[in-house]
Amino acid sequence: MKLTSEQQAIIESTGNIKINAVAGSGKTTTLIEYAKTRAPRSRILYLAFNKSVKLEAQRKFAEKGLHNVRVETAHSLAYRYIVHNHGYTVRPNGYTTHEIAGILGLKGDGEKHAEFIIANHINRFISFFCNSAVPKVQQLNYRDVVTEPKANRFVSSFYDYIEKQTRLLLAKMDAGEMDITHDFYLKKFQLSAPALPYDYILFDEGQDASPAMVEVFKNQPAIKVIVGDTHQQIYGFRFAVNALEQVDFPIHHLSHSFRFNQDIADLAMNVLQWKKHIEQPHQLSIAGKGGSNTLHSKAVIGRTNLGLLLRVITYMDEHKNASGIYFEGNISSYTYADDGASLYDVLNLYNSHRFKIKDPLIKSMKDLEELEDYIDKTGDVQLSMMVEIVKEYGNRIPAIIKSIKDRHIADDDKQKASVIFSTVHRCKGMEYDSVELVQDFITEEKLVRNVKELKDQPEAIAALSEEVNLLYVAVTRTKSILHIPEKHLPENQPESKSIDVLAPPLAAKKVITEAKSFHGKWQTEKKLKKPGKKNADRL
Numbered sequence: 001m002k003l004t005s006e007q008q009a010i011i012e013s014t015g016n017i018k019i020n021a022v023a024g025s026g027k028t029t030t031l032i033e034y035a036k037t038r039a040p041r042s043r044i045l046y047l048a049f050n051k052s053v054k055l056e057a058q059r060k061f062a063e064k065g066l067h068n069v070r071v072e073t074a075h076s077l078a079y080r081y082i083v084h085n086h087g088y089t090v091r092p093n094g095y096t097t098h099e100i101a102g103i104l105g106l107k108g109d110g111e112k113h114a115e116f117i118i119a120n121h122i123n124r125f126i127s128f129f130c131n132s133a134v135p136k137v138q139q140l141n142y143r144d145v146v147t148e149p150k151a152n153r154f155v156s157s158f159y160d161y162i163e164k165q166t167r168l169l170l171a172k173m174d175a176g177e178m179d180i181t182h183d184f185y186l187k188k189f190q191l192s193a194p195a196l197p198y199d200y201i202l203f204d205e206g207q208d209a210s211p212a213m214v215e216v217f218k219n220q221p222a223i224k225v226i227v228g229d230t231h232q233q234i235y236g237f238r239f240a241v242n243a244l245e246q247v248d249f250p251i252h253h254l255s256h257s258f259r260f261n262q263d264i265a266d267l268a269m270n271v272l273q274w275k276k277h278i279e280q281p282h283q284l285s286i287a288g289k290g291g292s293n294t295l296h297s298k299a300v301i302g303r304t305n306l307g308l309l310l311r312v313i314t315y316m317d318e319h320k321n322a323s324g325i326y327f328e329g330n331i332s333s334y335t336y337a338d339d340g341a342s343l344y345d346v347l348n349l350y351n352s353h354r355f356k357i358k359d360p361l362i363k364s365m366k367d368l369e370e371l372e373d374y375i376d377k378t379g380d381v382q383l384s385m386m387v388e389i390v391k392e393y394g395n396r397i398p399a400i401i402k403s404i405k406d407r408h409i410a411d412d413d414k415q416k417a418s419v420i421f422s423t424v425h426r427c428k429g430m431e432y433d434s435v436e437l438v439q440d441f442i443t444e445e446k447l448v449r450n451v452k453e454l455k456d457q458p459e460a461i462a463a464l465s466e467e468v469n470l471l472y473v474a475v476t477r478t479k480s481i482l483h484i485p486e487k488h489l490p491e492n493q494p495e496s497k498s499i500d501v502l503a504p505p506l507a508a509k510k511v512i513t514e515a516k517s518f519h520g521k522w523q524t525e526k527k528l529k530k531p532g533k534k535n536a537d538r539l
Helices: 005-011 027-036 051-063 075-085 096-105 116-130 149-157 159-174 182-191 211-218 263-280 305-318 342-348 366-377 381-407 412-415 446-455 459-476
Strands: 017-021 046-048 069-072 200-202 221-227 249-256 297-302 325-327 418-422 434-436 478-485 499-502 510-516 519-526
Touching: 005 027, 005 249, 005 418, 017 027, 017 297, 027 046, 027 051, 027 200, 027 221, 027 381, 046 051, 046 075, 051 069, 069 075, 075 182, 096 116, 096 159, 116 182, 116 366, 149 159, 149 366, 159 182, 211 221, 211 381, 249 263, 263 446, 263 459, 263 478, 263 499, 297 305, 305 418, 325 434, 342 366, 342 381, 366 381, 446 459, 459 478
Parallel strands: 017 221, 017 249, 046 069, 046 200, 200 221, 297 418, 297 434, 325 418, 434 478, 478 499
Antiparallel strands: 510 519
């Protein structure tokens, strides 16, 4: 294969380097070629972002006969060092709010549901600490990452108690008194200061790295290569950081995208220009060298579960006989919160059918108003979106979900799907021939307004930067055609056969429009606009 001059420079480099790679720039191919040119006896570790990327990378390295390359995720590496050596048992899905409240015997000082609100914050504080690089809980200020005003006030009132109970729960895990979490053994791995037996370490997706793993990486004597795309950082809500900014290595670039053409590349760069409003002007050049004439894979990508569900409903209404739809990730993950509550639990609370509620936390609520108060004091984005769905669709939800599941196809038949639905986070690293964006991404107008309101809140401004990144990631999933809502199109974007501008679609009652994503809330626009004539059958 013919390599670009940028790829060749990376392969011929010596010493530690960092690589800023645009979407679709062939970074895995580059790393494979980099590994091929090192001595056959060199021990090489490739750190993948998640399990699916790990499996794909293992296959690609094996096909090239590079059996000296070990492929791991940060967690799979830490698991072998910590869990096996200490005899821990891992609780795969972590602990629910209700379980933490019971384990610690939490008290709420008489405030309604305070023990559950405290437990929710303990759970998040543990994640914050375990992903951080600091050795002690006391070195962090958890208030810094609680941006919801009501939640921040609550945390401030109970801060000493929350911190103490966070430390107590961690101590119980450390002593083996209870099963540990994935976050816990990753943190213990970092604190053990491991010396990894490799000559080269290749760290992929460095823009969304755990600070704990970055610390492990930086401390290794091996030659280190870290690759990522600064503008694809979208996991700040999980306390990830852009590791490319954490290391002082010579920088290389991969600026040629082999996924899409120059028109899509120009659109992606124009979206990134919005960062000028948050004083983060992008310095990224993308050369679109790809493009596809086929339209086999078609995807609809949303910012959130809520926005995506709304689009699924209108899609099924537009295509009454369509079959074979697929959801990236497990379809159940769109109707369950990480904490275990389901959309059906929230609906049963809404209907006062308490006897049908399975989740103990939801069952402890008297009504939806109490649940919303809990959400305000915890900043629980997933539960907030479930409440919005229940308010919007009420008792239509079971029939809607049944209809979706009836048309859903299994993972093994994904390639047969007529359309794939996904949130941005679930389709990261994926590509499709045709992509339609749901109208729930941030707009430039909304960005400007929020910057003015939040200019003194750095955490919120950082979240707004990630909102621009989310739109950029979504735009760059396409190989051929992008269907983009008119309000998300940058000003003065030239017309292109590759970019189809969508008029506002008609919804059942109201349209979810823009995310106040720095705290997970949503605004609705009740005034409907008539749909344009374009593309009734755009999928």
